[in-house]
Amino acid sequence: MNIKSKSTKTVGLPPGTMVHIGKRKKGKTKIEIMDFDKDRFEEKKAAGIEDCFSFRDSPSCTWINIAGLHELDIIEKLGVNFKLHPLILEDIVNTEQRPKSEMYGDYVFVVLKMLSYDEQKKNIKSEQVSLVIGPRYVLSFQEEEGDIFDPVRERIRTGKGRIRTMGPDYLAYSIIDAVVDHYFLIIDKLYDRISAVEDELISDPKPKSLQEIYELKRHVLTLRRSIWPLREAINNLNRVNSPFLSETFSVYLRDVYDHTIHVIDTIETYRDIITGMLDTYMSSVSNKMNEVMKVLTIIATIFIPLTFIAGIYGMNFKFMPELQWKGGYFIILGIMAVVFFLMLIFFRRKKWL
Amino acid sequence: MNIKSKSTKTVGLPPGTMVHIGKRKKGKTKIEIMDFDKDRFEEKKAAGIEDCFSFRDSPSCTWINIAGLHELDIIEKLGVNFKLHPLILEDIVNTEQRPKSEMYGDYVFVVLKMLSYDEQKKNIKSEQVSLVIGPRYVLSFQEEEGDIFDPVRERIRTGKGRIRTMGPDYLAYSIIDAVVDHYFLIIDKLYDRISAVEDELISDPKPKSLQEIYELKRHVLTLRRSIWPLREAINNLNRVNSPFLSETFSVYLRDVYDHTIHVIDTIETYRDIITGMLDTYMSSVSNKMNEVMKVLTIIATIFIPLTFIAGIYGMNFKFMPELQWKGGYFIILGIMAVVFFLMLIFFRRKKWL
């Protein structure tokens, strides 16, 4: 995930200028239309953006999903036809927005971050999802085609749940819910990695663990950045009293809000745990150092004085009475043994042994 | 207690889908009904969930306790009969909710965490308790049958206190109070462990203490996670002006609120204490290292120069005048003694001895 902010490409441009910022995709923009009411549903892949225009004022509920944001003219035509504010169009194609929700007279604009965990790179990937919720339609914009909305589509197709009987607000809720639900998968991945590092820290802390802790910390930081603002965004949505956002919507929104708080709570707990892991790591490094020092000190403290005694009787003075004694050698060995054992007792008293 | 969030099992399902998440229990769901008013009370174990339905509209106060959440059809039937919102049913069986309270037109929904301390595993166990407070009934849902509600039942049976003379709101308060009161037991257990570790830290800090501190920190983190949201939940309850929540309820709720704040306060204090313990541990490790280093330094600093002097007179040069002197050996021993005492004075000046 990117901790860099808004690219410099837009600096100096007039507001409302559409500049696509994101991993540019070569392929064609995919436009999928689902139109449904209680009794029927229609699904089609639009050949051109013009296919969508007829649905704007149709009495049935319409979901237009745009996957691919690099063909600016498509977005612009859609914007003109659905009378979207230029600033909204700018935000849709600039994929470095913070999650937010904004109210305009005729529609509500929501920006979300879809997160996925990249197993290969052990990284968190972020994709921007924008929603425009109108009186009879929902427009959704993704950077790439994905399978995250498939369960929602399936529910529309099969008519399972309430989705077909309710309006665009419930559809929007379903989409937001699908995005937020995915956060739990990331949380689970993070949990697995945290657990693995924790086990390692307890059994055998290594410098590599530090690297891992640092990486986890950054993941948590980036998660926070994507999810904290969402809380505010959903709160905002809840405060709107727009004619096309029903009472029921509010009940469901509260549910998404609860999930978001749950994710935030978990992230904050992870953060505290990771901080604790760092402390543990530091302490265990200190402990290890302590142990190393003790070994050195014990060995040096025992043998340095003994070596000194040996050194004395290695001197070549002509007149050194002890050297002539018959048992001198053994007396000295005995003295050395006594020193040795006194040292051992000393260390045992200090609880170093 | 689980720091993982909502299981991935529900990702992609339509909202309101009941999926049981929790330690699946094999046994049969237990349904207990207590129906009472000022003058009489009736208690029975229901054979089937249908037995409860007649109590919904009875003028007396009814408490239906469901222990076991894995038989989804039971919960669902109850939900249909008592007209509970699908999202509520989803929350009841998914035991990884945050504590919360939500108002619906005809009833109030409360989620609590019941905490107990597992002496064997030295762990905190969390169980979800959900309450639906209606005009003339209280529904309570537990994961497993337990003895936590026994004092409340006993009070209903014996008619002790006000419980029989008051409505479902007071009953709900009694249940919430029983759950919150149990937190104090956990707090006490934690206190005992904290005291034990503190004593250890002062008398003899060991790497094992660090492990213990780390574990305590996690317990406190998980406690916070379960109890902080409860504060908000009770606050919410207090702000509702529902026709079936009486003025008196509010007075009692304030009491539970005070207890919750008390627990939170204590947890926060524990948190600060644990942080302080970590600092103390680190400092005492540093102190120990310092002491080790001092011993090494004193021994090495005294004997290395002496050994050098001995080394000099161990050289085999043909012409070394001192070696021929009669008292040379003793002069050198004297010099060594002088060096030794100078070193001692030096260390005493440095306050290392």
Added chain:
Amino acid sequence: MNIKSKSTKTVGLPPGTMVHIGKRKKGKTKIEIMDFDKDRFEEKKAAGIEDCFSFRDSPSCTWINIAGLHELDIIEKLGVNFKLHPLILEDIVNTEQRPKSEMYGDYVFVVLKMLSYDEQKKNIKSEQVSLVIGPRYVLSFQEEEGDIFDPVRERIRTGKGRIRTMGPDYLAYSIIDAVVDHYFLIIDKLYDRISAVEDELISDPKPKSLQEIYELKRHVLTLRRSIWPLREAINNLNRVNSPFLSETFSVYLRDVYDHTIHVIDTIETYRDIITGMLDTYMSSVSNKMNEVMKVLTIIATIFIPLTFIAGIYGMNFKFMPELQWKGGYFIILGIMAVVFFLMLIFFRRKKWL
């Protein structure tokens, strides 16, 4: 002071059950009555609690002080006669409440913590003081008889100040003020200990200082716990518009509030100072270690190479030309001296000497 929470004795009991929690006192409960108005005052020690009842509705202002909370029937009788809510009675005898103020129709209930510094144990002692402020009376409850209210009594007796001319609200203010004023004594004691430790840290930090810092930190934590909630409690009192709390009361309450804020401010500053002391301690330990290491390194680095040189010429090879040289010994001594001075220069360059 106790960081344990509410005792487990009350878990499972119906709300409003009076259970005395506190250091149980054997002696008899002392009941003191002061009844006064502008012109006269009457003071007596009540033989039984019944003596108080007549004062409830007397037009003069009455202060009933109960010292000793273990004789529950006395408190209960008083409660029944003055129509106190059962939850209040429960709170009065359970001395592990947080400071708080609660409004009931006919009276205001306030819980305070009286703190005193135990010179012997170097500990902070906490005692609970509860007040019930009614239209024409003030009831105060203490755990033990003490001299803290003596100045207030003296003012009533002598008629000094405004106390006789004003109502029970001013009397209550005087009592609260007496309690809060005592906090400053604790603060002063803490200040003296902090200053002492600071001086020690600067002149000669010892492991014992760490112990002291840790203890101070805990004192500050417990102070915070007792005084922070008081701020909220006084604020609450100020927001009440009760017919028997006069305008003037509000002015005086603001004064107590200022004092409380002052104490909190000071405690927070102490907290920061103590954290700073810990950092200083850690740094000075590191510094000391550094110095120890330097001495070791200097000695070892100078003498180990010299000893090696001596070792070479202590070898017993048959053919070692240098040994035969006449000036060999002195040349080697010279080389050693050169090495020695080079080392000194090296250390001086490193600024270790």
Added chain:
Amino acid sequence: MNIKSKSTKTVGLPPGTMVHIGKRKKGKTKIEIMDFDKDRFEEKKAAGIEDCFSFRDSPSCTWINIAGLHELDIIEKLGVNFKLHPLILEDIVNTEQRPKSEMYGDYVFVVLKMLSYDEQKKNIKSEQVSLVIGPRYVLSFQEEEGDIFDPVRERIRTGKGRIRTMGPDYLAYSIIDAVVDHYFLIIDKLYDRISAVEDELISDPKPKSLQEIYELKRHVLTLRRSIWPLREAINNLNRVNSPFLSETFSVYLRDVYDHTIHVIDTIETYRDIITGMLDTYMSSVSNKMNEVMKVLTIIATIFIPLTFIAGIYGMNFKFMPELQWKGGYFIILGIMAVVFFLMLIFFRRKKWL
């Protein structure tokens, strides 16, 4: 950037006294006037400040940009003619203001900080930009002439975007937007430096990295100081309901607000990352020390006992039986080898090798 506060030059002066504080510029103050409406535009460099006065009440939208704040009489004349409050004039020329927005009856006053990254000094440069937004004019004040407003001017000249069709509020928005957009450039620079230091920390941490981290931390601190207050300032602007700030302005302001929050978010994330880097650095220093200690300990622990053994047989006692043995030398060598390998096994067990 300057962390010093308001210069001491103004202490003691009456409020509203203009004192220029900033890097004094010798050159002449540049005055640029752009006057435009939907159909036409006029641009000129004013010879004297008097040239501006006629535009004050012209029905078209006028932008007067003053670059250079040291010629106080120019600012003063302008102030008198446009009836600016003396405190505003004081703030304009004292370039050490915090970002803020203030409402006066006839105009709105905004202070911003323009930041730029000085590649040479690796420093962040701050310049104050003040705006006075009136009913038909915008006055902007810069410390030095720069190119930051060129895109805005270009848009006026070419009539691109909405700028010509809208009022002074939109013009003010465009100027603020240009300033805020530039923050992203700084953010990008910081990101590059943070990435570079991170890479260094992982591959090879050096004391110099610490210096770099410290510097980055200060940059982040100064950024925070310049940008946090801006958030409040824009919020204030949004709350004004002034006749000359249109509804549309509010929509655009929200956009700038989003950008500001985005920058703040990023800065806070950087802050956390930098703190993490410091921890990583400290840990890696500890790790390195540990490694150094291990090498020392291994070498010393192996050779000190061996040297001691050699020392024993270097003693010159007359009677040392082993010395006479034929194989004595080889037996001792063998014992030394055994000790050596035992030590190796010991270290391998400790996982130090």
Added chain:
Amino acid sequence: MNIKSKSTKTVGLPPGTMVHIGKRKKGKTKIEIMDFDKDRFEEKKAAGIEDCFSFRDSPSCTWINIAGLHELDIIEKLGVNFKLHPLILEDIVNTEQRPKSEMYGDYVFVVLKMLSYDEQKKNIKSEQVSLVIGPRYVLSFQEEEGDIFDPVRERIRTGKGRIRTMGPDYLAYSIIDAVVDHYFLIIDKLYDRISAVEDELISDPKPKSLQEIYELKRHVLTLRRSIWPLREAINNLNRVNSPFLSETFSVYLRDVYDHTIHVIDTIETYRDIITGMLDTYMSSVSNKMNEVMKVLTIIATIFIPLTFIAGIYGMNFKFMPELQWKGGYFIILGIMAVVFFLMLIFFRRKKWL
């Protein structure tokens, strides 16, 4: 500055009792009166406090400045004549108040802290300034006579600025402004010391720097304590709608408020910088230790094995074949050289050299 709280002298006294707390001054209290309106001004040193009374109801604006708070009867007489509340009089003479502002019916009471930097003791000195702002007068109370108000007096005398044409509220603002302006001088002093310590830390960190950092930290803590409450106090003043505080006052107050926020901002930044300095210091101590350890390790690791080799050939075994070899000595010297260079290569690989 004093971090001790309210002296114990007042504990137990009735509220409103005047007790002078502060560095008692022997000298006589100085009373200065300035009376002025648009057209004239009168200045005199009052012989007794009674001289002031006539000015209370004069239509012109009067400033009475009392320097010296130890002569309680003077303050009391003034209080009685101007009908000041006893609590206010208590606060005026007790110089350990927090900054605050309080509204009474007929006047506004403001407490400020005047700070000055004592160059000799390198300490921050705090003096209490109290203001009573009435409809036609301002009373100011200082502990000692000082020159801080001289610029205000000068402006009254010369009629420079608006001071003569405006009311007591503007006069009060001028006094407050003079006090707040002085904070910038302290801030500048602190900045100089911080810069000095920073330079030292980078070039050559010493234990003394730690002392200095600790002292700076305390200065910042005491500054915070004096200035944070001021923010609230000014805010309070702004919220009052008193008949004698004009609209204009509010504009000027906003200016003082901005300055206060500016000072607070700067203090908070200093705090962060000082924390960063402590980290830097600790890191650089660690780095130095690391360097010391490296030198020790390199020397010991090179020479200990060499000394061992020399030790072997210093043994006195009868049968040691190498000793008899002709080139034995040189072979051993060669082996030693090889070991030496292998070690050097090893250290270079480790990047320790």
